[in-house]
Amino acid sequence: QSALTQPASVSGSPGQSITISCTGTSSDVGTYNLVSWYQQHPGKAPKLMIYDVSKRPSGISNRFSGSKSGNTASLTISGLQAEDEADYYCCSYARSNTWVFGGGTKLTVL
Amino acid sequence: EVQLVESGGGLVQPGGSLRLSCEASGFTFTNYAMSWVRQAPGKGLEWVSSISGSGVTTYYADSVKGRFTISRDNSKNTVFLRMNTLRAEDTAVYYCANGNDAFDIWGQGTMVTVSS
Numbered sequence: 001q002s003a004l005t006q007p008a009s010v011s012g013s014p015g016q017s018i019t020i021s022c023t024g025t026s027s028d029v030g031t032y033n034l035v036s037w038y039q040q041h042p043g044k045a046p047k048l049m050i051y052d053v054s055k056r057p058s059g060i061s062n063r064f065s066g067s068k069s070g071n072t073a074s075l076t077i078s079g080l081q082a083e084d085e086a087d088y089y090c091c092s093y094a095r096s097n098t099w100v101f102g103g104g105t106k107l108t109v110l
Numbered sequence: 111e112v113q114l115v116e117s118g119g120g121l122v123q124p125g126g127s128l129r130l131s132c133e134a135s136g137f138t139f140t141n142y143a144m145s146w147v148r149q150a151p152g153k154g155l156e157w158v159s160s161i162s163g164s165g166v167t168t169y170y171a172d173s174v175k176g177r178f179t180i181s182r183d184n185s186k187n188t189v190f191l192r193m194n195t196l197r198a199e200d201t202a203v204y205y206c207a208n209g210n211d212a213f214d215i216w217g218q219g220t221m222v223t224v225s226s
Contacts, residue, residue, distance in 0.1 A: 048212055
């Protein structure tokens with residue numbers, strides 16, 4: 001159950017687009033389309049932003065999109081806004097009915 | 111409104127036990143698996159355990175297997191996490207979450223501190 005690999009930090013200016021990568025293995029991201037992404041503001045509970053690789057829950061802006069290629073999933077945020085500044089975590093279903101999270105990425109909006 | 115409210119956290123000595131509860135409302139409880147996810151201070155998220163909607167099947171992270179037990183009472187829309195033989199490294203905010211293919215809705219979390 002090794003954690004998925006995410007960059008520690010990314011940054012972008014308002015209006016720009018950024019992409020956060022999430023690299024796993026053939027035991028998790030590479031095999032299952034059960035990749036999800038969570039946004040967490042300081043002191044708050046995580047919030048589901050993307051599920052099943054690329055689906056958005058009701059109420060989530062279409063500025064957020066997800067994709068996957070091989071063992072790597074990605075979250076793209078377009079039209080960056082100040083309120084997007086937060087920590088982002090990816091998560092994947094893994095073999096043996098377990099789940100594994102990434103280490104988290106701190107997004108800074110410059 | 112879908113809501114999850116955790117309780118039961120606190121300060122416990124190493125080797126001690128604690129039982130967390132998570133009361134759900136606003137959705138059909140038995141339709142959803144329930145999970146516990148924890149976050150150590152200043153660290154990332156770690157999946158701990160999940161239980162199916164019926165309560166028949168349970169799953170655990172290796173780090174807690176044999177020490178923690180997840181259960182649910184579908185008549186009370188509540189999921190529990192019994193934590194035994196607690197260690198310092200179990201110190202974290204414990205969140206409950208619902209969802210079958212992801213962790214859809216999260217509670218506000220309850221803090222567990224393991225220290226002498």
